[in-house]
Amino acid sequence: MITRIYHGDSGEKLREIADDAVDLIITSPPYADQRKNTYGGISPDQYVEWFSPISLQLLRILKPTGTFILNIKEKVVNGERSTYVMELVLTMRKQGWLWTEEFIWHKKNCYPGKWPNRFRDAWERLIQFNKSRKFNMYQEAVMVPMGDWANARLKNLSATDKTRDPSKVGSGFGKKIANWLEREKAYPTNVLHLATECGNRGHSAAFPEELPEWFIQLFTREDDTVLDPFMGSGTTVLVAQRMRRNAIGIDIVSDYCEMARSRLRPVQLSLFTPEDGYEEAQF
Amino acid sequence: MITRIYHGDSGEKLREIADDAVDLIITSPPYADQRKNTYGGISPDQYVEWFSPISLQLLRILKPTGTFILNIKEKVVNGERSTYVMELVLTMRKQGWLWTEEFIWHKKNCYPGKWPNRFRDAWERLIQFNKSRKFNMYQEAVMVPMGDWANARLKNLSATDKTRDPSKVGSGFGKKIANWLEREKAYPTNVLHLATECGNRGHSAAFPEELPEWFIQLFTREDDTVLDPFMGSGTTVLVAQRMRRNAIGIDIVSDYCEMARSRLRPVQLSLFTPEDGYEEAQF
DNA sequence: GTTCCGCATGAATCGATAG
C-alpha cells in the first residue's frame, strides 16, 4: 500500500501516471473565481477550457471499471447561476466520459447569510462519470438503517422470535422472521445528508471526511487506488490511506502538500506493514 | 379573483394570454419518454425542440417582476443521465431567460428498486428562471421554525398565519412580537424536503400541494396571477385558488381538465366572495 | 379512541424476451 503526494500542476503531473491505473478519482476542483489568492482564480468563461485537458488525462488513467466523482457547484455571477458546470458535462461527454449519475450533497449547516433575492445555498453536485457502462460498485458497503417503518414494526417481535431455533428456518414462520430481520438495512439514495466540517484546517474548501469515505467504500476495495488531483489539505488521501487504499494526491500549492504530509505521517508510522511504502515526490 | 381552466395544447393556448400578465409560472411538464399513455411521450432527443416554443410564450406572458419555476428531472437512457435538461437551460438563456437558481426537491419517499450500478433517485430539480434581475420575492412568507427544516410541515403554513394584525404594527408590543418571530424563525435554504403523495388520497398528483404552496407564498401575493401550463390533475391551480390568487391552468388531456374542475368547484362555492369569478373555457 | 398491521401505490431502472 503506497501513498504518494505530488506537488505541481495537475495538468502536468497527471501525465506521469500510467494508463488504466486508478480505481476512483474523487476531487473538488477550485470553483470558478473562488479562492483567487491560492489558485489564481479561473474565471467562469474560461473554466471549461481550463478543465478539459485535465479531464482528458483523468480519462486516460482511470481503469475501465473505475469511477470519477466531481464535487462542484456553479457560483452566482451577476444574479445568475453560471452555466460552466453544464458546459463542462457536455464537453466531457464529447471526450468519451459517460455521465452516469448526479448525487446531491445536502449540506445541513450551509454557509449563513441573507440576500434579497436568494436563499442560502445548501447543496452541491457530486457528478459521477464513468469510462464504461460496467464499473465496480459495492453497494452493500454503504447500506444504511431503514426508516421508522421497520423499527416500529420490528419492535413487536419478541426476543424468542428473533433467536428462534435455526432448525425452524425453512418453515413458513421462521423464514418470514428471517426476511424481516434482513430488512433492517436499506440501500441509500442519491441524496447524501452530511454536515460540512467546522474545523477548517486552513484549507478553504475542505469537505467532511464522510464524503470521500462514502465514495471510497462504494467504488473501491482494499488495495485499490484512489486519486485526488486537487488534494487541498489532503482529506481524500488521508481517508483513503486509513481505509487501506493506495492513494495519490496532487496539489499546486506547496503549503497544502506540506499539510497533507504532516497529516499522513503519524498514520503511516503506526499502521503500515513492512511492505507498505510512503513516497513523497516533487517537494 | 378568477380561476380559468383551458383545455388544449399549451403551445396554442398560451398565445391567448396577454403580455406581462402572469406573476408566477409553476409547472411540471411531462418528462421525456414519460407518461406516454397520456401525453404521447416526447423523446429525449426532441425535448428541447418541443419545449422551446412554449418557453418563449411563457417569457412573453410573464411580468418583468415574475418568476418561472420548472420542475423537471432527466431520465436514464442506456445507463447514462440524459442531457436534455442542461440543453434546455442553455437554450432558454439564449431566449432571454435568466437562470437565477436551482432548488432541490428531496423526495423522501422515492421510487423503490435495486440495480447493479445505481441507487434510487431521490431528488428532482426546481429550476428558477426570471425575466429580469429585479423580481418579487417575499421571503418572510416562507420562514420556518428554527431547527430541522424537514420537521416543519409546510401544510401548517396557512395563509392566515402570515397576515400579521395591522393594528399591532408600530406599537412597542408589535415590535416585540416581530423580534420574537425573528428569533424563532429562520429563512429556509434552497433544499426542500417533501414526500410525494401516494395514490391513496383519491387523486394522484404529480407533486404534493406543499410544493406549489411554498413557491406561491414566496413569489406572489393575494390577487396575483399563477399559471400552470401543464396542469395535470390541477394541484397548482387548486392551491392557488385556495390562497386567493388568480389562477390559469392548461392541459391537453380533457380528463385532467374535468378532474381539475371537479376539485375546484366545491372550494369556489364555499369560499368565494361575490366579486369572485370562475371561468371554464374550451371544454 | 388509540395503536398496530396489511396493503396498494408510485414522473424508476435494468435485463431479458419478442417483433
Added chain:
DNA sequence: ACTATCGATTCATGCGGAA
C-alpha cells in the same frame, strides 16, 4: 442490430380494518 414491452426489484407513505 435496434426498438418496444414486461417482470423483478424495492421502500416510504397513508388509508382502512383489527386488536
